[in-house]
Amino acid sequence: MAPRKIIIDTDPGQDDAVAILLALSSPEEIEVLGITAVAGNVPLELTAKNARIVCELAGRTDIPVYAGCERPLKRPLVTAEHVHGKTGLDGPVLPDPQMPLAEGHGVDFIIETLRAHEPGTVTLCPLGPLTNIATAFQKAPDIIERVQEIVLMGGAYFEVGNITPAAEFNIYVDPEAAEIVFKSGIHIAVMPLDVTHDALVTPHRNDAFRALGSQVGHAVAEMTDFFERFDKEKYGSEGAPLHDPCVTAYLIQPELFSGRHINVEIETQSELTLGMTVADWWGVTDRTPNAMFMGNVDAHGFFTLLTERLARL
Ligand code: BDR
Numbered sequence: 131m132a133p134r135k136i137i138i139d140t141d142p143g144q145d146d147a148v149a150i151l152l153a154l155s156s157p158e159e160i161e162v163l164g165i166t167a168v169a170g171n172v173p174l175e176l177t178a179k180n181a182r183i184v185c186e187l188a189g190r191t192d193i194p195v196y197a198g199c200e201r202p203l204k205r206p207l208v209t210a211e212h213v214h215g216k217t218g219l220d221g222p223v224l225p226d227p228q229m230p231l232a233e234g235h236g237v238d239f240i241i242e243t244l245r246a247h248e249p250g251t252v253t254l255c256p257l258g259p260l261t262n263i264a265t266a267f268q269k270a271p272d273i274i275e276r277v278q279e280i281v282l283m284g285g286a287y288f289e290v291g292n293i294t295p296a297a298e299f300n301i302y303v304d305p306e307a308a309e310i311v312f313k314s315g316i317h318i319a320v321m322p323l324d325v326t327h328d329a330l331v332t333p334h335r336n337d338a339f340r341a342l343g344s345q346v347g348h349a350v351a352e353m354t355d356f357f358e359r360f361d362k363e364k365y366g367s368e369g370a371p372l373h374d375p376c377v378t379a380y381l382i383q384p385e386l387f388s389g390r391h392i393n394v395e396i397e398t399q400s401e402l403t404l405g406m407t408v409a410d411w412w413g414v415t416d417r418t419p420n421a422m423f424m425g426n427v428d429a430h431g432f433f434t435l436l437t438e439r440l441a442r443l
């Protein structure tokens with residue numbers, strides 16, 4: 131089967147970085163058409179830089195990296211340096227990127243790429259706030275029916291919130307954008323915290339990255355070493371949750387994940403629960419299902435896949 135064509139929309143972020151590395155190490159299954167950076171974990175200037183650092187780490191300077199939106203649709207930007215560090219990619223010491231940003235705006239790249247490909251052949255993979263994707267849909271509604279699928283990291287049901295008691299970070303930062311995406315009618319697969327909090331880098335799993343003996347293996351181990359302190363302190367968990375790599379792992383081995391096709395609405399009004407993903411997991415409404423909301427991951431299978439693929443870089 132031909133590899134699946136994707137655009138990665140991202141705010142790196144250590145876990146975004148690992149998601150990108152997993153995609154770039156899997157050319158049989160995934161063809162990365164381009165990467166669009168968005169403001170999220172850190173401001174746009176840094177996410178656009180970090181995305182290029184990651185491409186260079188993978189030896190893939192041929193991947194076009196575009197800068198997208200620098201702030202959410204209607205709100206001031208909220209960032210997460212408390213999790214990811216000042217650079218967004220704290221942990222390993224990696225050189226500044228030599229590759230330039232691709233010319234043009236990330237949103238226009240998304241629009242033009244969807245228009246240039248056969249309808250139903252390009253998948254969008256958002257790993258950060260949904261600002262670029264929603265802006266593209268607002269600017270060019272004709273592209274909506276051309277999207278094959280959206281596979282995104284965001285939201286939570288059983289785990290509720292990580293940035294507020296009610297909301298997960300990616301959705302909270304730009305709830306209006308999330309609402310546009312969830313109401314788009316496109317088939318959406320969602321990797322919420324309910325799944326990603328099970329994709330934990332235990333010390334044993336991190337040793338396996340380090341034991342790859344490569345620059346990539348070391349960099350990933352150092353990223354997760356840094357990133358884990360937050361979750362250890364907050365949740366008492368064993369290590370860092372690899373949120374965003376669940377998206378790219380799903381494209382390679384969907385059978386690692388299971389969930390329910392349900393209705394998910396985004397709270398955009400309430401100050402208290404802003405950005406909450408109101409997921410009808412128990413089917414208590416007659417609202418139309420709009421998302422495949424994952425609930426379980428085979429964590430062992432996930433880390434086996436990830437380690438095996440990172441070894442290729
Ligand atoms: C999400 O927020 C960011 O901090 C991570 O990169 C991930 O995309 C988890 O809530």
Ligand code: CA
Nearest residue numbers: 143146257258
């Ligand atoms: Ca992210």
